[in-house]
Amino acid sequence: MADATKLSLNELKDAAKAIRRLIIQITTEAGSGHPSSSLSAVEVVTALYFGGYLRHNKANPRDPKRDRFILSKGHAVPVLYAALCQAGYYSFEQIMTLRKLGSPFEGHPNMKRLDTMEASTGSLGQGLSLGVGHALACRLDGLDAHTYVMMGDGEMGEGQVWEAIATAEKYKLSNLTAIVDQNGYQQTGATKDVLDLKPFASKFDAFGWHTQVIEGNSMEAVLEGLAKARAVTDRPTAIVSQTKKGFGILPILEPTGDLNYHGKPLSKELAEKALAHLA
Amino acid sequence: MTIGAAAGLKLGKACRDAFGTALKDLGDEFPNLVTVDGDVGNSTRTEVFAKAFPSRGFNVGIAESNMVGVAGGLAAAGKIPVVSSFAVFLLANAYDQIRMSVAYPGMNVKLVGSHAGISIGEDGASQMGIEDVALACSMPGIVVVVPADATSTRLATRAMLEHVGPVYLRCGRIEVPDIYTADSEFKIGKANTVRDGKDVTIIANGLMVGISLDAAAALAAQGVNARVIDMHTIKPIDEAAIIKAATETGRIVVAEEHLMAGGLGSVVAGVVARTKPVPMEFVNLGDRYAESGDPHGLLQKYGLTAEAVVAAVEKVRSR
Numbered sequence: 001m002a003d004a005t006k007l008s009l010n011e012l013k014d015a016a017k018a019i020r021r022l023i024i025q026i027t028t029e030a031g032s033g034h035p036s037s038s039l040s041a042v043e044v045v046t047a048l049y050f051g052g053y054l055r056h057n058k059a060n061p062r063d064p065k066r067d068r069f070i071l072s073k074g075h076a077v078p079v080l081y082a083a084l085c086q087a088g089y090y091s092f093e094q095i096m097t098l099r100k101l102g103s104p105f106e107g108h109p110n111m112k113r114l115d116t117m118e119a120s121t122g123s124l125g126q127g128l129s130l131g132v133g134h135a136l137a138c139r140l141d142g143l144d145a146h147t148y149v150m151m152g153d154g155e156m157g158e159g160q161v162w163e164a165i166a167t168a169e170k171y172k173l174s175n176l177t178a179i180v181d182q183n184g185y186q187q188t189g190a191t192k193d194v195l196d197l198k199p200f201a202s203k204f205d206a207f208g209w210h211t212q213v214i215e216g217n218s219m220e221a222v223l224e225g226l227a228k229a230r231a232v233t234d235r236p237t238a239i240v241s242q243t244k245k246g247f248g249i250l251p252i253l254e255p256t257g258d259l260n261y262h263g264k265p266l267s268k269e270l271a272e273k274a275l276a277h278l279a
Numbered sequence: 280m281t282i283g284a285a286a287g288l289k290l291g292k293a294c295r296d297a298f299g300t301a302l303k304d305l306g307d308e309f310p311n312l313v314t315v316d317g318d319v320g321n322s323t324r325t326e327v328f329a330k331a332f333p334s335r336g337f338n339v340g341i342a343e344s345n346m347v348g349v350a351g352g353l354a355a356a357g358k359i360p361v362v363s364s365f366a367v368f369l370l371a372n373a374y375d376q377i378r379m380s381v382a383y384p385g386m387n388v389k390l391v392g393s394h395a396g397i398s399i400g401e402d403g404a405s406q407m408g409i410e411d412v413a414l415a416c417s418m419p420g421i422v423v424v425v426p427a428d429a430t431s432t433r434l435a436t437r438a439m440l441e442h443v444g445p446v447y448l449r450c451g452r453i454e455v456p457d458i459y460t461a462d463s464e465f466k467i468g469k470a471n472t473v474r475d476g477k478d479v480t481i482i483a484n485g486l487m488v489g490i491s492l493d494a495a496a497a498l499a500a501q502g503v504n505a506r507v508i509d510m511h512t513i514k515p516i517d518e519a520a521i522i523k524a525a526t527e528t529g530r531i532v533v534a535e536e537h538l539m540a541g542g543l544g545s546v547v548a549g550v551v552a553r554t555k556p557v558p559m560e561f562v563n564l565g566d567r568y569a570e571s572g573d574p575h576g577l578l579q580k581y582g583l584t585a586e587a588v589v590a591a592v593e594k595v596r597s598r
């Protein structure tokens with residue numbers, strides 16, 4: 001049976017904290033990876049897995065009746081491994097093998113090696129098209145499964161994303177929700193300096209989507225946004241999730257002078273400070 | 280074991296670092312040189328140029344197909360755009376744009392792919408360019424260059440800018456041993472014999488040149504005298520060097536950090552079959568994606584080692 005886990009607000013906040021700790025532990029152990037990109041997405045991923053949204057089935061992760069979460073910004077996969085560990089799919093020891101030779105917990109999601117991964121991503125810009133495919137198939141099969149796709153704000157520069165946005169509207173895919181993790185940074189700097197696509201909301205709106213802008217690091221706001229998205233029955237929903245890259249440990253990152261902190265793990269020292277901060 | 284150590288070579292800079300520095304150093308000499316990046320200039324190292332010549336460095340964001348189209352336009356207007364990303368995002372994501380905006384019209388665009396091969400390590404297969412050479416070679420008119428060390432990358436960067444027409448330059452992420460010196464010769468389309476020998480020829484490029492030199496050192500200890508050719512240009516291929524090797528050594532092994540399909544091995548095999556058929560063996564990734572892991576562990580696991588080259592030499596000599 002595909003069932004959703006539904007924790008209380010306080011429990012959700014605790015789970016988010018636990019997930020943040022895991023993200024830091026596994027990336028520091030790996031010695032590479034993208035902790036800051038993972039941290040901005042924690043509230044959304046926690047709310048999806050533990051706030052009653054993703055119906056999943058541990059006995060059969062590919063259960064056709066499941067809801068889907070596609071992490072299009074695949075470099076943030078530590079958030080997903082951490083959430084799945086928190087959900088009891090994997091042990092701490094297992095996810096601590098992140099990025100090591102032989103480990104299925106690769107640097108980017110590999111659906112061939114982990115049946116909990118909905119897509120093999122890592123080349124940005126492709127997840128929403130896959131989500132459209134899932135949503136079309138679920139509708140054809142008469143399943144009420146919902147598909148969520150998370151993208152980065154930098155990732156939105158890829159043309160394919162906008163092709164998928166148009167397609168989803170054409171088929172009025174109310175069983176599809178796109179979440180833009182708008183953390184304000186991409187690899188080489190602030191998104192406003194590299195390629196400023198703001199405002200996202202009016203762009204989605206112009207494409208005919210139902211659109212909401214939420215405070216994406218507030219659990220309350222995320223829960224409300226996801227509830228509203230589920231209530232829409234005539235078109236796809238876009239959630240512009242305004243977050244901070246590295247959220248949860250910003251006081252630790254601030255002194256480094258790098259608030260993007262893209263694609264690098266915390267040193268052992270910084271990790272210890274971050275874990276203490278999250279205790 | 281460090282690559283090149285068995286051959287007595289010292290570890291030098293990564294090719295991508297040599298490329299970035301060379302671009303900056305050539306900025307004044309080539310006033311039409313501009314860079315076009317897709318949010319990874321700090322990985323490909325074009326940021327070194329872009330910081331020195333800020334008005335001539337363009338970052339279009341994470342949008343590779345657009346990036347290549349923009350480069351096509353810049354070239355049509357007389358600029359020499361160097362457009363770069365991870366090898367796989369450049370060649371695979373923007374393939375049709377390269378085809379239509381660069382190769383087909385013969386635009387003077389320089390395509391540079393960093394993070395080639397499995398030796399990028401922990402990021403895993405989605406970021407590893409293992410098919411980029413095949414893709415680049417599949418487009419008529421594109422010169423394809425895969426340098427082996429920092430110095431030849433520097434020389435290749437100049438040669439690429441001097442050449443009129445599309446070029447693909449492939450760079451690796453990790454440090455590789457120094458093979459050449461500043462006064463070494465580098466000519467597009469002309470292979471370099473980096474070690475002479477008469478019993479067998481190992482034709483390699485990129486990081487496999489250093490590894491092949493290690494293999495040659497091991498073979499020498501067994502009394503086998505291997506010639507090692509750095510076939511840095513895959514297209515146009517140096518047919519004369521291949522025919523000479525086939526004639527003089529009678530056996531050829533080809534080593535590369537790429538899939539078998541469409542890489543150096545298949546190109547050399549085509550020449551050998553047509554001109555001077557001799558037994559051949561191949562050291563490459565075969566037909567599979569790799570995975571996350573440390574670079575050296577991956578090279579070991581996927582058979583890109585001096586031992587694998589030695590085994591291929593033994594096999595080709597037993598045939």
Ligand SMILES: Cc1ncc(C[n+]2csc(CCOP(=O)(O)OP(=O)(O)O)c2C)c(N)n1
Binds near residue numbers: 124187341
């Ligand atoms: C097609 C493609 N181009 C480039 C990259 C390299 N890359 C990895 S992460 C990243 C920045 C992503 O920024 P954003 O989407 O905003 O995600 P964030 O890390 O901020 O969450 C880039 C350019 C990639 N993975 N795929």
Ligand SMILES: [Mg+2]
Binds near residue numbers: 152153182184186
């Ligand atoms: Mg971002």
